[in-house]
Amino acid sequence: MRPVMAFVLLGVSASLAWAVPPLQSSEPHIVFQSRRDGFRDLYAIGVDGRDIRRLTRHRAHDGHPKYSADGRKLVFNSERRGPWSIFTMNADGSGVRILLRARQWDAYPCWSPDGKHIYFAGKRSRNVEIYRMDAGGGSLRNLTEHEADETHPAISPDGTKLAFSSNRDGPLWVFLKDLATGSEVKLVEGSLPSWSPDGRRLAFTSSRDGDREIFTVGRDGTGLAQETRNRVADDWASWSPDGRFLAFASERDGNWEIYIRDLGSGTDRRLTNHPSMDITPSWRPYADGSR
Ligand SMILES: [Ca+2]
Numbered sequence: 001m002r003p004v005m006a007f008v009l010l011g012v013s014a015s016l017a018w019a020v021p022p023l024q025s026s027e028p029h030i031v032f033q034s035r036r037d038g039f040r041d042l043y044a045i046g047v048d049g050r051d052i053r054r055l056t057r058h059r060a061h062d063g064h065p066k067y068s069a070d071g072r073k074l075v076f077n078s079e080r081r082g083p084w085s086i087f088t089m090n091a092d093g094s095g096v097r098i099l100l101r102a103r104q105w106d107a108y109p110c111w112s113p114d115g116k117h118i119y120f121a122g123k124r125s126r127n128v129e130i131y132r133m134d135a136g137g138g139s140l141r142n143l144t145e146h147e148a149d150e151t152h153p154a155i156s157p158d159g160t161k162l163a164f165s166s167n168r169d170g171p172l173w174v175f176l177k178d179l180a181t182g183s184e185v186k187l188v189e190g191s192l193p194s195w196s197p198d199g200r201r202l203a204f205t206s207s208r209d210g211d212r213e214i215f216t217v218g219r220d221g222t223g224l225a226q227e228t229r230n231r232v233a234d235d236w237a238s239w240s241p242d243g244r245f246l247a248f249a250s251e252r253d254g255n256w257e258i259y260i261r262d263l264g265s266g267t268d269r270r271l272t273n274h275p276s277m278d279i280t281p282s283w284r285p286y287a288d289g290s291r
């Protein structure tokens with residue numbers, strides 16, 4: 001990650017008036033990490049950018065939050081018990097609980113769509129692997145068992161495919177693993193995959209043109225589309241539950257902020273406006289778990 005650039009704010013008066021996704025409640029719908037209060041804590045924000053709620057308050061860093069499919073829980077990684085380890089809490093920030101204590105580090109957690117398992121990347125041996133455990137902790141299983149580093153797990157909405165990033169052939173590529181057969185497909189050069197709600201496409205980050213950009217691609221590797229195009233870093237895409245928008249982080253206005261991209265019109269709107277680092281947005285699924 002590049003250091004946060006100077007405390008420069010550009011385009012502060014960006015309009016907040018744009019099409020709001022048809023969400024089913026007025027609760028904050030995008031969770032992200034920010035250093036705005038001195039340490040990396042987790043916050044939730046409404047899609048209009050007005051209602052920001054601080055979810056964690058701890059001197060240790062918290063990061064990489066992901067909602068469960070029913071929107072009621074969050075899984076994240078935190079240094080509050082030493083090395084980066086996997087924690088869960090309720091979506092309002094209550095009930096923080098450590099699920100698994102890291103050996104070297106555990107990070108990038110996400111839920112299975114049925115809420116029964118948590119997947120994460122961990123350095124528990126000489127290299128990084130994708131692991132699965134029960135949502136309450138326990139029954140740890142190594143899913144990749146490869147001498148390269150595997151990271152950034154994301155489970156398809158139907159629960160059958162694991163997307164992850166690996167440097168096993170040099171640069172980071174996104175791979176898809178069939179969880180029933182174990183077969184793996186090398187999908188596209190990039191990292192940080194995020195499934196569309198219908199499971200047909202993935203958003204991901206690639207540095208193929210020199211800096212990080214957001215792309216989308218079909219799950220069969222066809223239909224590559226470049227979404228961002230600039231000279232600064234764009235990263236961490238997360239799909240809206242209706243599939244029409246991407247939340248992502250970008251340094252385009254001088255420091256890391258959260259943006260929403262309307263995939264239909266190709267227009268971006270800034271959601272956060274703070275000189276500190278705001279990154280790793282994750283969109284809340286519909287409250288009833290439908291997709
Ligand atoms: Ca590995």
Ligand SMILES: [Ca+2]
Pocket residue numbers: 211212213214228229230231232233234
């Ligand atoms: Ca870029």
Ligand SMILES: [Ca+2]
Pocket residue numbers: 255256257258272273274275276277278
């Ligand atoms: Ca910021």
